[in-house]
Each structure stands twice: as structure tokens, then as C-alpha cells.
Amino acid sequence: MTPVNNEGIKQRLQAIRTRIDAAALSCGRNPDHIRLVAVSKTKPAQDIREAFAAGADIFGENYIQESIEKHELLRDLNLSFHFIGHLQSNKAKFAVKIFDLIHSVDSLKLARELDRQAEKINKIQNILVQVNISMEQSKSGVSEQEASDLVRDIGCLEHLSVKGLMTLPPFYNEPEKVKPYFKALRKLSDHIRGLDIPSVRMDELSMGMTGDFEAAIHEGSTLVRIGTALFGDRS
Numbered sequence: 001m002t003p004v005n006n007e008g009i010k011q012r013l014q015a016i017r018t019r020i021d022a023a024a025l026s027c028g029r030n031p032d033h034i035r036l037v038a039v040s041k042t043k044p045a046q047d048i049r050e051a052f053a054a055g056a057d058i059f060g061e062n063y064i065q066e067s068i069e070k071h072e073l074l075r076d077l078n079l080s081f082h083f084i085g086h087l088q089s090n091k092a093k094f095a096v097k098i099f100d101l102i103h104s105v106d107s108l109k110l111a112r113e114l115d116r117q118a119e120k121i122n123k124i125q126n127i128l129v130q131v132n133i134s135m136e137q138s139k140s141g142v143s144e145q146e147a148s149d150l151v152r153d154i155g156c157l158e159h160l161s162v163k164g165l166m167t168l169p170p171f172y173n174e175p176e177k178v179k180p181y182f183k184a185l186r187k188l189s190d191h192i193r194g195l196d197i198p199s200v201r202m203d204e205l206s207m208g209m210t211g212d213f214e215a216a217i218h219e220g221s222t223l224v225r226i227g228t229a230l231f232g233d234r235s
């Protein structure tokens with residue numbers, strides 16, 4: 001227990017929440033409609049405890065093995081884990097047990113396996129479809145063109161519920177430069193909502209990280225995924 005560090009996380013969380021609220025109000029949005037996903041990948045369970053004590057309740061993780069360990073260590077807390085990393089189909093059975101929302105579904109193969117595993121444990125698994133708006137080779141996600149078809153196909157899977165879209169734009173130090181990507185994701189979400197696909201909702205837009213979350217909020221983000229600003233640099 002290091003009180004200095006404890007205070008650090010608490011103060012940083014408050015500062016982030018203040019910035020989220022200010023960004024929402026500055027564009028006429030209700031701050032309550034923007035949820036913070038505290039990205040805790042590579043950070044110890046103790047950091048999650050401290051952030052939880054300070055008011056964070058959703059934690060984003062990228063790696064299944066690490067998530068299994070933390071989930072076990074933090075069983076006593078009533079917190080919610082979201083998966084935001086690249087998910088392999090052979091890890092789907094672990095993912096459905098741990099995560100309330102999986103942000104990164106980007107293929108029908110993965111969706112089918114998640115559906116199969118969710119059925120086994122009698123769960124409706126909430127998911128987002130990850131879209132590679134910038135079409136960078138290095139990023140996962142379906143293209144904008146493929147997204148509607150994938151959402152439609154997933155809509156037929158009984159144990160998955162599509163809640164919206166997620167994107168990870170190219171990294172820029174200038175938030176202004178990522179705005180077009182956020183805008184494109186919002187337009188795509190509006191388009192898919194207009195298709196009125198049964199059992200598909202487009203309520204959530206997962207976009208915005210430490211360097212650009214205010215810009216993302218201006219473009220309609222409902223889930224901002226923030227790691228560094230809260231937990232510090234990852235080594």
C-alpha cells in the first residue's frame with residue numbers, strides 16, 4: 001500500500017472525469033451519457049482496487065491470460081470488465097465468462113464462437129463491432145463497407161447482442177487529425193441504425209483514448225477508453 005500512489009490515481013480519475021464532463025457540456029451533451037473505461041492492461045490488480053475505490057467501475061483489458069488472473073484476484077469487487085484487445089476465437093470461452101462487453105469483434109468466425117460459448121453458460125454476450133476506419137494494415141477491425149453485413153450476420157446469432165461500434169484510429173498527437181475518423185464511425189453507426197436490423201442496437205460508440213478523448217466526445221463517443229492518463233505510462 002503506497003498512499004502517494006493511491007492519491008495519484010484518485011486525483012487523476014477526478015481530473016479525467018472533470019475533463020469528460022466539460023467536453024460533454026461544451027457540445028451540449030449530457031455527461032452521464034459518457035462512460036469511462038479505465039484501461040488497466042499491464043497494471044497490477046492493486047491499481048484497479050484503487051481506481052475502483054475512487055469511483056471507476058469499468059475496466060478495459062487487452063489480454064485474456066492477464067484478465068483471468070485479475071478477474072480471480074478482484075472477485076470481491078462489483079466491477080465490470082470490458083475486453084478491448086484483439087480476441088482469438090480459441091479464447092472465446094474465457095472471454096464470455098469475464099467480460100460484460102467485448103469491444104473488438106471483427107469477424108463472423110469470432111462472433112460465431114462467442115455465440116456458441118455464451119450459449120453454453122446461458123448468457124447473452126454484449127458486443128461491439130470493431131471498425132478499421134483508417135484501413136491501416138496494422139489495425140484489426142472490419143472495413144466500413146463490410147461492417148453492415150457483419151452486423152446483420154451477427155444479428156442472427158441468438159446469444160450475442162450488438163450494442164454499437166468501436167474504432168482505434170491512427171495515433172496522432174493532434175486530436176484535430178483524428179476527428180474525421182471519429183466522425184466517420186458515427187456516420188456509419190447512424191447508417192446501420194437506419195437499417196433497422198432486428199436485435200441490433202447502435203447505442204454505443206467506443207472511441208477516444210488518453211490523447212484524443214475530448215475530440216471523440218465531440219463526435220459522439222459514449223465509451224472513452226483511457227489508460228495512460230489514469231494509471232501512468234505502461235512500460
Ligand SMILES: *Cc1c(COP(=O)(O)O)cnc(C)c1O
Nearest residue numbers: 039084209210211225226227228
Ligand atoms: C491501450 C488501449 C487504450 C488506452 O490507451 P491510452 O492511450 O493509454 O489511454 C485504449 N484502447 C485500446 C484498444 C487500447 O489497446
